[in-house]
Amino acid sequence: MEKTIAISIVDASKSYDGQGALAVHNLSLEVREGEFVAIVGESGSGKTTLLKLINRLVEPSGGEIIVSGNNVGAVDPIRLRRSIGYVFQEVGLFPHMTVAENVAVTPRLLGWDSAKIDARVAELLELVRLPQESASRFPATLSGGQRQRVGVARALAAGPKIMLMDEPFGAVDAITREGLASDYRTLHERLKLTTILITHDVVEAVLLADRIAVMHVGTILEQGTPRDLLSHPAHDYVRELMAMPRQQADRVGALVSGASP
Amino acid sequence: MQLDPRIAEALALLPDYLGQHVLLSISAVALGIALALPLAVASLRSPRLRFVLLSTVGLIQTIPSLALLALFYPLLLGLSLVAMAMFGVQFSALGFLPSLIALTLYSMLPIIRNTVTGILGVDAAIKQAAIGVGMTPLQSLLQVELPLALPTIMAGIRTAAVWVIGTATLSTPVGQTSLGNYIFSGLQTQNWIFVLFGCVAAAVLALVVDALLGSIEIALTGRDRRRLSPRGICDFGLIGRAGREPVFAPIRPMWPANQKSPPKMRIFGRSC
Numbered sequence: 001m002e003k004t005i006a007i008s009i010v011d012a013s014k015s016y017d018g019q020g021a022l023a024v025h026n027l028s029l030e031v032r033e034g035e036f037v038a039i040v041g042e043s044g045s046g047k048t049t050l051l052k053l054i055n056r057l058v059e060p061s062g063g064e065i066i067v068s069g070n071n072v073g074a075v076d077p078i079r080l081r082r083s084i085g086y087v088f089q090e091v092g093l094f095p096h097m098t099v100a101e102n103v104a105v106t107p108r109l110l111g112w113d114s115a116k117i118d119a120r121v122a123e124l125l126e127l128v129r130l131p132q133e134s135a136s137r138f139p140a141t142l143s144g145g146q147r148q149r150v151g152v153a154r155a156l157a158a159g160p161k162i163m164l165m166d167e168p169f170g171a172v173d174a175i176t177r178e179g180l181a182s183d184y185r186t187l188h189e190r191l192k193l194t195t196i197l198i199t200h201d202v203v204e205a206v207l208l209a210d211r212i213a214v215m216h217v218g219t220i221l222e223q224g225t226p227r228d229l230l231s232h233p234a235h236d237y238v239r240e241l242m243a244m245p246r247q248q249a250d251r252v253g254a255l256v257s258g259a260s261p
Numbered sequence: 262m263q264l265d266p267r268i269a270e271a272l273a274l275l276p277d278y279l280g281q282h283v284l285l286s287i288s289a290v291a292l293g294i295a296l297a298l299p300l301a302v303a304s305l306r307s308p309r310l311r312f313v314l315l316s317t318v319g320l321i322q323t324i325p326s327l328a329l330l331a332l333f334y335p336l337l338l339g340l341s342l343v344a345m346a347m348f349g350v351q352f353s354a355l356g357f358l359p360s361l362i363a364l365t366l367y368s369m370l371p372i373i374r375n376t377v378t379g380i381l382g383v384d385a386a387i388k389q390a391a392i393g394v395g396m397t398p399l400q401s402l403l404q405v406e407l408p409l410a411l412p413t414i415m416a417g418i419r420t421a422a423v424w425v426i427g428t429a430t431l432s433t434p435v436g437q438t439s440l441g442n443y444i445f446s447g448l449q450t451q452n453w454i455f456v457l458f459g460c461v462a463a464a465v466l467a468l469v470v471d472a473l474l475g476s477i478e479i480a481l482t483g484r485d486r487r488r489l490s491p492r493g494i495c496d497f498g499l500i501g502r503a504g505r506e507p508v509f510a511p512i513r514p515m516w517p518a519n520q521k522s523p524p525k526m527r528i529f530g531r532s533c
Contacts, residue, residue, distance in 0.1 A: 055393070057389070057393060078395055079395070081393060081394065081395040082394070082395030086393045086394070088386060088389065088390050089386075090384075090386035091386075091390075092384075092386045092387050092389060092390030092393070093387075094387060094390070094391070094405055094409075095387070095409070096405075096408050096409055105394050105396075106394050106395055109396060109400065110395075154394065
């Protein structure tokens, strides 16, 4: 069965200085409903710009972005952002608000009544596996991993169908990261979300995503399932990028078996 | 024991002088806040407007306070004549009005500067998050930027209040009763007790108002502070904690800048 397209980016470009240097150029990408797409690439390849184009945190210099059948240029940006979950690279929790208030931000903006908001906050804390007691705590008293979970809960609060995640598990240690990532993948399935995840960690992309798009200097160089990209990449850059985790694993394996690396 | 007659005389005048001094200072700071906050917020979007605004209030600050107060006498006199000619109304160019205007102008610099610094200083990631979760620019300002800038803004208001209370003593020569009356009449009659009495009264008033504003600040922001640290309750006192102005700033104890928190001390038996 052919699934409907949730997000369609057609030939989008973005230049921040109005001329010359393009952060994103002639980029096209389609994401089907329920799909989990990882965008990988180095710093400065335009990944974050791509994500911000989708909820109009950044306006395109050219091309079209269509979300749920509507051209985002024609949609009220405030309403658009309230309907899309966004997890920020720096998490960006509001330090003067409790965990519960942070999670409740978007529902409050949408004018939900307080009983409905309270119930939703409790449900979300459960969902992201945070203890209910943390509701009254302030972000500064949480660990890095817990803050990331609050960030995910805040993004999910108003029940969006689309989630945009900008290196959401970046600022935590490897073990916490692993736990967060697999927990999120479970949520993605359970809530039937459409997710675009940005990461520079190829292993994370391979393990989590249905499809990987490799970005290089402002455009998508190649895309496909993790298996495709690992087994027969078309570009040298992609081959090198995808080979990295295996090389590292080989080196670790060699160390363990006692041979010199 | 009999009180020195000069002190007794000074005390008898205190309710009138202090009352007028407080009324003038409160009016000036309140008017200063009412003008400075919207101006500061309006200047956030345009660096050029910000430059013009900060230069103007900075320039006002360089005018000696006594000269600024005196300046409004001829200005208001002229305005009063114009108003008389055009509308048949007249107002006094001496006393409360020129003092109020001069002190209001004086109070604006610290409030504007701290408001601008405070709001511009809010972490860019947090501002981005506010827009990203779907806030309008106004919602972001009211719900995120102003609350986060509040400690800096309050510090500006406290500075303004202390300045205004001190400078208000200079409104005596333009015909406004204030605690300055002790000082100026004491100078003329070589009554040093009066001079000293006026100075001490103005200083005590400044300290009390500063502490009062500090408590208001804690009432406004104290909620998260208290939850952040079980020691938060000790903030309400003579000592400050990392990154925060103590309530009673003028007599803040000093500790090395590289030390995160003040040395341990006990206040009323509670370890801070």
